[in-house]
Amino acid sequence: MQAPQTIMDIFKLLNKTNCRKCNEKTCLAFAAAVFQGRRSLEECPELPRDIVRSFRKPSPPPLIEEINNAPIDALKKRLSEIDLREAAARIGAKYESGRLIIRIFGKEFGFDATGAITTDIHVNHWVLIPVLTHILEGKGVPPAGRWVPFRELEGGMAWLGLYEQQGEKVLRKVADTYPDLFRDMIEMFNGKRVENLYEADISLVLNPLPLFPILVCYWMPEEGMASSLTLFFDKGADQNLDIQAIYSLVAGIAHMFEKLAARHGFS
Ligand code: SF4
Numbered sequence: 001m002q003a004p005q006t007i008m009d010i011f012k013l014l015n016k017t018n019c020r021k022c023n024e025k026t027c028l029a030f031a032a033a034v035f036q037g038r039r040s041l042e043e044c045p046e047l048p049r050d051i052v053r054s055f056r057k058p059s060p061p062p063l064i065e066e067i068n069n070a071p072i073d074a075l076k077k078r079l080s081e082i083d084l085r086e087a088a089a090r091i092g093a094k095y096e097s098g099r100l101i102i103r104i105f106g107k108e109f110g111f112d113a114t115g116a117i118t119t120d121i122h123v124n125h126w127v128l129i130p131v132l133t134h135i136l137e138g139k140g141v142p143p144a145g146r147w148v149p150f151r152e153l154e155g156g157m158a159w160l161g162l163y164e165q166q167g168e169k170v171l172r173k174v175a176d177t178y179p180d181l182f183r184d185m186i187e188m189f190n191g192k193r194v195e196n197l198y199e200a201d202i203s204l205v206l207n208p209l210p211l212f213p214i215l216v217c218y219w220m221p222e223e224g225m226a227s228s229l230t231l232f233f234d235k236g237a238d239q240n241l242d243i244q245a246i247y248s249l250v251a252g253i254a255h256m257f258e259k260l261a262a263r264h265g266f267s
Pocket residue numbers: 014015016017018019020021022023024025026027030031043044045046047
């Protein structure tokens with residue numbers, strides 16, 4: 001069953017008696033806490049267990065440090081079983097001399113049927129997994145031109161806690177401490193400054209994959225308020241990558257920049 005997408009979706013599941021057994025003052029407050037990832041549905045003892053089970057989160061993926069070659073090898077094996085020419089046409093990539101050529105962060109990567117990769121830049125496994133998933137399963141849906149946060153993508157609520165912890169929070173910390181983050185995003189990863197959106201101090205668009213832009217918005221700290229960083233995705237992003245692959249992509253990007261900052265002495 002699709003995870004609830006809004007506070008009201010969650011509120012509708014509750015019995016609305018405001019019994020306070022969950023230690024929230026009202027059912028609406030509980031729904032908001034679930035939406036924000038601070039509480040989970042199981043903590044309402046009044047909610048039938050079959051409903052709780054139907055919205056249970058998928059098992060979490062391995063942490064960034066734990067990932068190994070196994071999922072990459074499995075995806076490369078699947079790559080050997082598909083028609084790369086058809087895949088290139090489907091996802092807006094090129095096909096040349098038996099290789100699918102795709103632009104990742106604006107730079108060309110070639111994949112042949114054995115899964116061998118030709119590239120000028122290094123990307124970590126957390127980025128490689130969504131790239132391979134995109135080649136295998138992406139529908140090639142063009143951007144709809146409307147930005148939405150991660151939680152509004154299909155399945156986003158179920159992955160929100162991990163996504164924030166491994167993705168946005170890591171990037172925000174890097175942005176707070178490493179002064180060249182946004183310059184690197186533009187110069188090394190082909191990012192483009194855009195008119196500041198949502199009253200952010202900095203807004204730029206990254207293109208980790210064709211047809212898959214990500215809008216980065218950063219609000220600087222001010223007057224005792226902490227900084228904030230939010231990524232926005234195209235409304236149709238979940239047609240080109242499933243939610244787990246989007247999570248993996250963002251975690252991969254965040255940890256690439258975290259390493260880059262550490263290499264320059266900012267960590
Ligand atoms: S325990 Fe459930 S029914 Fe009671 S207030 Fe909390 S959310 Fe509402």
